[in-house]
Amino acid sequence: MTWDRIKFWGMLVVFAGLLVLSIVSLNTSGVTCGGQDMHAGDTCITSGTVRGQDEQASENGGRDWIGVAIGGVGVLGYAVYGAFQLRDRRKKA
Template sequence: MRSTGSPVKLVLAGLVCFAMLVLGIMSLSSGTVSCGGETMRPGDTCESRGVTRSPDAQQSENNGLAWIMIVVGGLGTLGFGAVALAGRRVR
């Protein structure tokens, strides 16, 4: 069977994916709307990449990004964990 790579690299990649998962969950559960790291209040606008958003539109954008982080982070964590366990059993 072929090598799955350095165990250190697998662990680091798994930790990065796990961090994405946790940050995505924290973003969804925060209850605040942020723009560029600053909390938005009603009446504020968020300007990013030439697009201006209201707090509701920015919350929708933030939630979409959070779900992407949750899915990618969760799948990555499971995938790297499975590869690490499979490599451990082979040896």
């Protein structure tokens, strides 16, 4: 297996993993702050920013959608790239 194929499959796995983890995270019902579950009345303090439970839920959801977008575009892009590479390799053979 050539180095280019290893890079291709490695990046495809990374983007697919990001896509799956983001989708799973979107479907979780709990709100977390630094890996800890938040409950009503809790505040989340990260990087000098203080957020309530509702604000943190919105922040978490936004990050998850960004992960879905990046993962989806990455998987789609690498799938198209792989299809073109396969086509070119078959033409040469």
